[in-house]
Amino acid sequence: MSRTDLSKSPARIAGMFDAIATRYDFLNHLLSVGVDRRWRRRAIRALSLTGRERVLDLCTGTADLAIASADARPGAARVIGVDFAGAMLQVGQHKIRHGHLTDRITLVRGDATRIPLGDRTVDAITIAFGIRNVENTAAACREMLRVLKPGGRVAILEFGIPATPGVRALYLWYFTHVLPPIGRIVSRHNAAYGYLPASVSAFASPDEFVTVLRECGFVDAIAVPLTFGIVFLYTARCG
Numbered sequence: 749m750s751r752t753d754l755s756k757s758p759a760r761i762a763g764m765f766d767a768i769a770t771r772y773d774f775l776n777h778l779l780s781v782g783v784d785r786r787w788r789r790r791a792i793r794a795l796s797l798t799g800r801e802r803v804l805d806l807c808t809g810t811a812d813l814a815i816a817s818a819d820a821r822p823g824a825a826r827v828i829g830v831d832f833a834g835a836m837l838q839v840g841q842h843k844i845r846h847g848h849l850t851d852r853i854t855l856v857r858g859d860a861t862r863i864p865l866g867d868r869t870v871d872a873i874t875i876a877f878g879i880r881n882v883e884n885t886a887a888a889c890r891e892m893l894r895v896l897k898p899g900g901r902v903a904i905l906e907f908g909i910p911a912t913p914g915v916r917a918l919y920l921w922y923f924t925h926v927l928p929p930i931g932r933i934v935s936r937h938n939a940a941y942g943y944l945p946a947s948v949s950a951f952a953s954p955d956e957f958v959t960v961l962r963e964c965g966f967v968d969a970i971a972v973p974l975t976f977g978i979v980f981l982y983t984a985r986c987g
């Protein structure tokens with residue numbers, strides 16, 4: 749492994765995202781050539797929302813997925829976005845105000861391993877590109893089960909590494925040689941876009957993460973590859 753620091757203490761992770769918050773959305777759309785919006789819509793579709801649900805978006809960052817879930821037709825009735833990076837939430841809050849969604853989306857500063865909500869209070873949970881940053885993945889999964897109502901669903905997006913040989917080689921080249929320097933220049937942060945590929949490589953494989961979900965108590969946990977397996981959509985249900 750390279751010398752990239754992969755420690756995931758809340759102070760380090762929150763500090764890193766706070767430092768890139770104002771450029772995060774621009775870089776997200778640039779580096780994924782806009783496909784990230786399609787991945788988020790796909791995650792929301794997987795929840796089969798009816799328009800009445802209270803949805804928790806964990807690791808909400810700048811609230812793109814929270815906004816997409818409120819905007820979907822049918823979408824969530826209410827969304828609570830939780831993240832521990834205050835500057836990311838500030839960018840999200842600005843977008844929520846701009847989109848006239850303040851009555852439907854509430855952002856709360858908090859940790860995914862100590863969700864500031866009561867037991868069985870949400871109908872569904874989403875997470876986009878957050879779970880691999882959480883220091884104790886299993887603790888976050890157990891917290892999700894605690895706040896979900898029985899039968900409630902989760903939809904989690906996380907980066908993967910494509911298995912198809914040609915695609916894999918091209919992707920790894922892009923991910924290790926193109927993305928970090930662009931990220932570094934645009935975000936003006938030295939570590940964040942080196943941490944991204946390193947943390948994806950170090951994260952659980954799709955089978956391993958499905959096993960974590962099952963061992964924590966979720967049922968019907970599956971992983972679906974999106975865009976050649978660049979991203980995986982994990983879905984599961986609270987039994």
Ligand SMILES: C[S@@+](CC[C@H](N)C(=O)[O-])C[C@H]1O[C@@H](n2cnc3c(N)ncnc32)[C@H](O)[C@@H]1O
Nearest residue numbers: 765807808809831832833859860876877878881
């Ligand atoms: C890559 S960003 C993803 C943001 C957003 N979900 C999106 O799709 O653009 C990861 C976010 O997870 C948050 N995060 C990581 N670990 C967390 C934890 N334990 N509790 C709360 N937020 C966390 C970070 O602060 C950051 O805003």
